[in-house]
Amino acid sequence: MPELGAQDVLVKVTAAGVNPVDNMISRGQIKLLIPYKLPQIAGNEVVGIVEKVGTQVTGFKVGDRVFARMPLDRIGAFAEYTAINYRALAHVPDYLTDVEAAAVPLTALTVMQALDLMGAKKGGTFFMTGGTGGCRCHGDSYRKS
Numbered sequence: 001m002p003e004l005g006a007q008d009v010l011v012k013v014t015a016a017g018v019n020p021v022d023n024m025i026s027r028g029q030i031k032l033l034i035p036y037k038l039p040q041i042a043g044n045e046v047v048g049i050v051e052k053v054g055t056q057v058t059g060f061k062v063g064d065r066v067f068a069r070m071p072l073d074r075i076g077a078f079a080e081y082t083a084i085n086y087r088a089l090a091h092v093p094d095y096l097t098d099v100e101a102a103a104v105p106l107t108a109l110t111v112m113q114a115l116d117l118m119g120a121k122k123g124g125t126f127f128m129t130g131g132t133g134g135c136r137c138h139g140d141s142y143r144k145s
Contacts, residue, residue, distance in 0.1 A: 002083035010052040015098035016077040017045030043077025069105035
């Protein structure tokens with residue numbers, strides 16, 4: 001069982017996303033960027049049920065269905081249980097199954113980073129292809145000088 005810090009939530013994993021980066025980690029291909037020590041419990045996208053909350057956790061309670069992109073320094077979504085800082089968690093919308101929700105976190109992060117990079121503004125339009133990696137963004141919110 002993972003150790004639970006004051007700002008951590010213990011999550012019983014019900015689904016996990018599998019990404020090319022998980023294979024890259026296992027092959028040591030990103031060790032210059034993130035030097036994971038192998039063996040390592042892999043998994044970057046997690047969905048599960050809150051089992052326990054740390055003493056400083058707000059916004060989450062036992063029984064909540066949550067999902068997250070695991071922090072780079074603390075991956076491990078392929079385990080039965082994981083402890084994750086509550087600031088990395090979000091509640092899963094009711095309309096998503098656990099399997100569907102497991103496909104969201106890394107893709108959503110990619111999209112959010114692209115919107116930030118583009119300086120997207122409310123009411124603007126853009127077209128993004130390949131939101132799961134190597135995305136190309138076009139729109140009136142994005143202008144290169």
